Amino acid sequence: MKKNTLSSPKKNTLIQDAPSGLKVLLAEINHVKAKALMSVLTNGQYDIYHIAHSGVPLLRDVKQLNPDVIIIDIESPNRDMLENLNQISQFAPKPIVVFSEQQNTNTTINQMVNSGVSAYVVGEVDQVRVKSIIDVAIARFDLFQGLKQELADTKQKLSSQKNIDKAKRWLMETKQLSEIDAYHFIRKIAMDNSQKMDDVAKNILSVASIF
Amino acid sequence: MFSIEKKNITLGFMPLTDSAPLVIAHEMGIFEKWGLNVNLTKQNSWATLRDKLHSGVIDAAQMLAPMPIASNIGLHGQKSTVISPMILSRNGNGITLSTKLYQKILSQHDTNALSMPFSANILKHEIDERKRGGNKLTLAVVFPYSCHYYQLIEWLKNSDISPSEINLLIVPPSDMVPSMHSGDLDGFCVGSPWNAKAVREGVGITGVTSSDLWEDSPEKVLGLMSDWQVKHPETTFALVSALYEACQWLENIPNRFEAARFLSRAKYLDTHIDVIAPSLMGSCLTLNNTSPRKVESYQQFSTLGDPTFNKPAHHYGENIAKLMQACGHINTQQITDLDIASIYREDIYQAVIYKDKKSLY
Numbered sequence: 001m002k003k004n005t006l007s008s009p010k011k012n013t014l015i016q017d018a019p020s021g022l023k024v025l026l027a028e029i030n031h032v033k034a035k036a037l038m039s040v041l042t043n044g045q046y047d048i049y050h051i052a053h054s055g056v057p058l059l060r061d062v063k064q065l066n067p068d069v070i071i072i073d074i075e076s077p078n079r080d081m082l083e084n085l086n087q088i089s090q091f092a093p094k095p096i097v098v099f100s101e102q103q104n105t106n107t108t109i110n111q112m113v114n115s116g117v118s119a120y121v122v123g124e125v126d127q128v129r130v131k132s133i134i135d136v137a138i139a140r141f142d143l144f145q146g147l148k149q150e151l152a153d154t155k156q157k158l159s160s161q162k163n164i165d166k167a168k169r170w171l172m173e174t175k176q177l178s179e180i181d182a183y184h185f186i187r188k189i190a191m192d193n194s195q196k197m198d199d200v201a202k203n204i205l206s207v208a209s210i211f
Numbered sequence: 212m213f214s215i216e217k218k219n220i221t222l223g224f225m226p227l228t229d230s231a232p233l234v235i236a237h238e239m240g241i242f243e244k245w246g247l248n249v250n251l252t253k254q255n256s257w258a259t260l261r262d263k264l265h266s267g268v269i270d271a272a273q274m275l276a277p278m279p280i281a282s283n284i285g286l287h288g289q290k291s292t293v294i295s296p297m298i299l300s301r302n303g304n305g306i307t308l309s310t311k312l313y314q315k316i317l318s319q320h321d322t323n324a325l326s327m328p329f330s331a332n333i334l335k336h337e338i339d340e341r342k343r344g345g346n347k348l349t350l351a352v353v354f355p356y357s358c359h360y361y362q363l364i365e366w367l368k369n370s371d372i373s374p375s376e377i378n379l380l381i382v383p384p385s386d387m388v389p390s391m392h393s394g395d396l397d398g399f400c401v402g403s404p405w406n407a408k409a410v411r412e413g414v415g416i417t418g419v420t421s422s423d424l425w426e427d428s429p430e431k432v433l434g435l436m437s438d439w440q441v442k443h444p445e446t447t448f449a450l451v452s453a454l455y456e457a458c459q460w461l462e463n464i465p466n467r468f469e470a471a472r473f474l475s476r477a478k479y480l481d482t483h484i485d486v487i488a489p490s491l492m493g494s495c496l497t498l499n500n501t502s503p504r505k506v507e508s509y510q511q512f513s514t515l516g517d518p519t520f521n522k523p524a525h526h527y528g529e530n531i532a533k534l535m536q537a538c539g540h541i542n543t544q545q546i547t548d549l550d551i552a553s554i555y556r557e558d559i560y561q562a563v564i565y566k567d568k569k570s571l572y
Contacts, residue, residue: 076255080256080258084354
């Protein structure tokens with residue numbers, strides 16, 4: 001692969017056999033800007049990969065590199081693409097750190113962070129600050145993904161409970177079973193067929209819908 | 212005239228043909244006439260335009276019609292009460308296929324031309340062929356919460372093609388045509404001037420426009436924060452008045468060419484007038500060196516003497532919310548919780564256009 005990597009000399013290839021730290025992808029077309037950021041980012045904890053592609057080629061790089069975090073200029077046209085990786089089925093969403101050369105007030109930065117991006121680096125940055133920003137970005141992203149998963153699990157649980165309740169009710173009405181017997185009936189079928197109770201309930205309901 | 216609370220305001224726009232109302236209001240001195248000193252700032256991504264609006268870096272912006280709804284739900288970020296007091300444009304999008312794919316489709320159907328607008332049925336043969344090889348067609352749009360996205364999905368669904376049968380990418384507008392050149396993209400659904408650019412470069416064929424799919428549905432709207440409007444009610448009125456005047460100006464066809472000249476400048480679209488002017492003249496370039504297709508409503512900004520065109524009527528918002536739900540962007544609970552009347556603000560528009568400000572005070 002031909003790549004423009006501006007990482008430290010020992011990391012002069014894009015793909016390494018045994019990456020030592022977090023993989024950070026810096027997507028920046030402008031080499032001067034990239035160089036400035038690279039010099040700040042380079043330390044033992046991260047493997048920094050600079051990629052000067054845009055559009056679909058950048059997407060391919062992301063797929064191949066599978067970075068832990070992506071850093072991008074807030075003014076880059078590629079932001080919509082990278083922030084919506086999860087709209088594209090074969091990609092997992094990635095934490096994004098956005099940087100800007102313009103100085104804004106602290107409140108603006110906080111608001112911008114809250115309004116979407118994982119973290120926001122502004123103006124001149126030093127090594128210690130960048131490290132903490134990246135750490136916070138990853139933590140924030142993990143938390144957000146965790147909350148999303150939790151919500152999805154809860155919704156799933158609620159809807160299976162609903163199906164089981166409905167199936168129970170149908171059994172109680174049509175087979176004159178008590179509530180506890182109806183429950184045992186569903187559970188037995190589930191265990192005999194190594195199915196989830198939710199799936200059995202769904203089957204019962206689909207049979208019920210024929211009558 | 213209004214008693215303006217904030218004379219100097221910053222507006223965000225994306226370099227697209229339908230940013231014309233903002234550019235014209237600026238260039239023709241219409242903002243000034245309404246007492247506003249506007250700083251127009253070009254943006255590079257919809258996400259950054261949105262974040263700047265949410266955080267107050269810009270005062271108002273040209274937005275994709277679904278974006279205020281996405282902001283109020285908090286898709287990709289914190290919930291923010293963005294409102295829209297006005298529709299800025301309707302139609303303007305097109306679906307372009309690569310000429311390479313088109314040539315293949317022609318040979319598959321044993322014909323030398325397809326009638327337009329074409330349905331997605333023409334893709335079926337190729338979708339099946341690629342499926343056998345473990346591949347898919349790759350299509351792209353610029354942003355998920357956009358009419359482009361919903362129009363492309365609907366075009367496919369109208370031919371019983373499920374979105375899972377294709378690869379759908381989000382790609383920056385300026386990368387669309389190069390990606391078609393390189394063979395990475397088989398097609399895209401975007402706004403002007405990107406379809407015309409693909410045709411002029413001989414790399415694409417535009418066979419469907421949004422006018423063919425959903426006649427006169429809102430495309431871009433004016434977006435601002437609800438608390439900004441509360442703080443600056445008269446400035447909001449002045450802004451809507453100026454933009455309405457610019458939209459009316461754009462309905463005069465001779466003015467459209469002048470608009471194309473302004474838009475082609477470096478600070479706006481930075482693109483040749485050759486690709487900007489056609490859609491403004493109701494011309495859809497289809498295939499390079501063939502006659503364009505006449506699509507009168509390709510870029511609609513207003514209707515002369517009829518203010519209802521730019522009114523952000525609630526039913527438009529409701530329709531968009533339904534499309535968002537159909538594509539899995541929002542769920543039933545979110546759609547139930549949505550108060551469209553508080554986002555698509557017909558009341559503000561009515562108050563300013565019909566000069567009846569009582570309802571707001």
